[in-house]
Amino acid sequence: MNYNYSRSNDEFNRAQDLIPEGIKGMHKIIGNGEYPYYFSKGKGAHVWDLDNNRYVDFIMGKGPYILGYCRPEVDEAVIRQVRLGNVFPMGNVLHNELAEILKTKIPTAERVLFYKTGSCATTAAVRIAKEFTGKNMIFSSGYHGWHDWSNLGVNSKEVGHLIDFNYDLNLLESLLHDYIDDTCAVIVTPEDGYFDSIFYKELQRVCKENGILFILDEVKSGFRVALGGFQAKYNLDPDLSVFSKAMSNGYSISAVVGKKAIMELNQRIHTAGTYDTEVIPLAAALTTISILEKENINHKIELIGKKFIKELNQIFTEHEIGIQGLFGGGSFRFWCKNLQMESLFYTEMASKGILFYAYDNSFISAAHNETILGQVLETINDVASKSLSDYKGTNEDFSLDSIQLYRNKKGFLNRYAGPFGRGDYPLEK
Ligand SMILES: Cc1ncc(COP(=O)(O)O)c(C=O)c1O
Known part of the structure; x- marks a missing residue:
């Protein structure tokens, strides 16, 4: 299954004569045609784009939807x-x-x-x-x-x-x-x-x-x-x-x-x-x-989120891909060995019905249950083994420890240079 975004694209073209940059927000960091830009509805952990593609959403309105859409x-x-x-x-x-x-x-x-x-x-x-x-x-x-x-x-x-x-x-x-x-x-x-x-x-x-x-x-x-x-x-x-x-x-x-x-x-x-x-x-x-x-949601999100990120990291390690997730405070973020792979990862996941907040924090809600997260892990396994196969071996010298080490030396935001925190992960000897 690979989604296409033709109605989203049309709408974005229409906006060019109306709204500076078309839309505000994260479209600046993911190219038109590589990501859905327009959404029509959300329910629980899912959103639907204008082309009626359904996604498991981890952007969740950039954080607010802690209970899921339309609770x-x-x-x-x-x-x-x-x-x-x-x-x-x-x-x-x-x-x-x-x-x-x-x-x-x-x-x-x-x-x-x-x-x-x-x-x-x-x-x-x-x-x-x-x-x-x-x-x-x-x-x-x-x-x-x-x-x-x-x-x-x-x-x-x-x-x-x-x-x-x-x-x-x-x-x-x-x-x-x-x-x-x-x-x-x-x-x-x-x-x-x-x-x-x-x-x-x-x-x-x-x-x-x-x-x-x-x-x-x-x-x-x-x-x-x-x-x-x-x-x-x-x-x-x-x-x-x-x-x-x-x-x-x-x-x-x-x-x-x-x-x-x-x-x-x-x-x-x-x-x-x-x-x-x-x-x-x-x-x-x-x-x-x-x-x-x-419903003790904060605790549940912490438990389910940590388990999800642990399993997701195991998948990347098994496939020798230099991507790791870090969970903290009810949200998580991916750290990737290089920018090209990171970009491919987000666009491939989107085309298979999973939306992460690219280069930023993604959010888990109370609606992201084990079944949904299990399906997401299967898709990640598929993407890691097929779409990212050219990047096999990039996990060498790449671990959460090395990220923390770099952070300790350079401070928090400097670890990823460039606008919006994008950039290759600068490994230090
Ligand atoms: C920690 C923090 N402070 C302030 C803001 C700004 O909030 P708003 O976008 O609602 O103006 C944000 C938005 O992401 C945030 O994460």
Whole structure:
């Protein structure tokens, strides 16, 4: 079975006169005709493209669909709220209900503010932190969205009041030495699977000892790693943190939570938008969180995900292919010996009905059951033995250990040079 994407292609051609670049997003990294670009529906772990090809999806809306597409209880809560209205003159009781839930689940959530996107919420957290400290310089590691303050571009180290310390504690400490009088906060996206809890405890210690705020960007990890996020799993104590994706199973909401004394300063600044008070996503979030808790989904995803990645790695090893998956924090990512093979892998898997988020984190949901994952492993076996046969032997000197070693030497993002984290894996002797 090999899919064709002719209607997707037609639609993409039509968009050329309408929308800059045709569509926004990951199409930039996979060529037209090699991947489906337009989708019409999703259900559980599956999506259908415009040509009616069905896929097991691991992109899952780039993270939000932790329960799978169109989970009936969530959609029913949404439809009930659609009939009542979405944006009101001021508050709605669901604001308080959801804020109470976040306060109970997230250890450091003394106060809660709602926004629409991860970018809006990280921007708000940084603005609140600046107001609290009266200082401007931010040290950052990881992605925090597209707003100006965080827009590092590729390979830039310092932009305006932001410096990327690239998960390198020694670098951070030496930079703090120079900038401490101007420094407001450190904001970091936790990467479970790459750095252990000791790293984050150390980072927290450095922040506290230097009197700067510690902001945890839990947009990806919140409600996925654990209900209370990465901080609950590893017992961290950030001053502010940001939640979004897995909180509401596909409906647009984000939140900044944190210490009362800091959060209350939001009164002195402006971080509000017209749609921040939307009630539909609150209804979705309340139902999503209650299902996550009732069905112990975070734990199930961790178990099923680790097993899946272990089995998938065995297949690549058996076929002597230089690809390994690394699971952490309810998502996984492939590491590949070279870019050509990596690209072929994603396009071959797509043409056989499996969508991975190319060169980025792929997500497992509660709907990815053992049967579905078993079928995916069979397809991987097929692709590794046939389509990737020219790359047999590329597994030599290629292991997760060697990736970790390289990471330790070079910092996190540098391990894969180039735009969007693409590039050959640079093995060091
Ligand atoms: C850790 C993290 N922070 C912030 C963002 C930005 O969120 P959004 O795309 O909703 O603006 C993302 C998006 O992927 C993210 O993963």
